[in-house]
Amino acid sequence: EAGVVQSPRYKIIEKKQPVAFWCNPISGHNTLYWYRQNLGQGPELLIRYENEEAVDDSQLPKDRFSAERLKGVDSTLKIQPAELGDSAVYLCASSRTGERNEQFFGPGTRLTVL
Amino acid sequence: AQKVTQAQTEISVVEKEDVTLDCVYETRDTTYYLFWYKQPPSGELVFLIRRNSFDEQNEISGRYSWNFQKSTSSFNFTITASQVVDSAVYFCALRGAQGGSEKLVFGKGTKLTVNP
Numbered sequence: 001e002a003g004v005v006q007s008p009r010y011k012i013i014e015k016k017q018p019v020a021f022w023c024n025p026i027s028g029h030n031t032l033y034w035y036r037q038n039l040g041q042g043p044e045l046l047i048r049y050e051n052e053e054a055v056d057d058s059q060l061p062k063d064r065f066s067a068e069r070l071k072g073v074d075s076t077l078k079i080q081p082a083e084l085g086d087s088a089v090y091l092c093a094s095s096r097t098g099e100r101n102e103q104f105f106g107p108g109t110r111l112t113v114l
Numbered sequence: 115a116q117k118v119t120q121a122q123t124e125i126s127v128v129e130k131e132d133v134t135l136d137c138v139y140e141t142r143d144t145t146y147y148l149f150w151y152k153q154p155p156s157g158e159l160v161f162l163i164r165r166n167s168f169d170e171q172n173e174i175s176g177r178y179s180w181n182f183q184k185s186t187s188s189f190n191f192t193i194t195a196s197q198v199v200d201s202a203v204y205f206c207a208l209r210g211a212q213g214g215s216e217k218l219v220f221g222k223g224t225k226l227t228v229n230p
Contacts, residue, residue: 042118043220045217102149103218
């Protein structure tokens with residue numbers, strides 16, 4: 001079974017530029033998550049999707065961040081414009097529906113904003 | 115509010131030593147789930163274990179064992195006879211089951227270094 005796929009693995013941009021990250025979850029996983037992990041910290045949830053519906057986006061900075069999961073499968077997270085403080089690893093995870101189910105994580109995208 | 119505390123920021127041991135990683139959590143939910151994840155230098159979080167709040171039975175999987183104690187709100191992780199490949203950052207996480215608390219909350223992680 002293929003794991004969660006993310007691309008790109010690394011991205012370096014200058015501040016005020018836009019950037020997008022892509023995630024393809026494990027087949028059959030209806031729930032998809034985007035997390036941000038700052039250096040030396042645990043991941044923090046940005047947004048959770050159940051199929052194509054964003055059911056928890058309370059932690060997403062909506063002035064510059066947006067996400068979509070149009071067909072309920074793969075997802076894109078965008079930042080526009082990026083700021084220096086956005087430098088972090090952006091992790092995508094997926095799980096079967098239900099709070100008891102473990103989440104499986106992708107390798108992440110390491111974003112550096114100069 | 116849900117909270118996970120991993121007081122040990124870094125631990126360094128010599129191969130074959132046993133090591134215990136501490137995890138203390140806070141929640142008002144009566145039903146909740148606890149998890150441990152491993153994050154090796156490659157960066158990908160690897161799921162290790164899930165424990166339900168209503169099941170306090172300890173679990174052993176090879177060299178790994180977990181001690182869940184509701185009375186002290188702790189979910190500690192022990193590696194027996196550590197190996198160099200165990201070197202990683204280990205995260206404890208908590209997820210509630212009641213409205214508004216379903217998101218997975220992580221501790222700050224414990225960096226384990228196993229030296230040959």
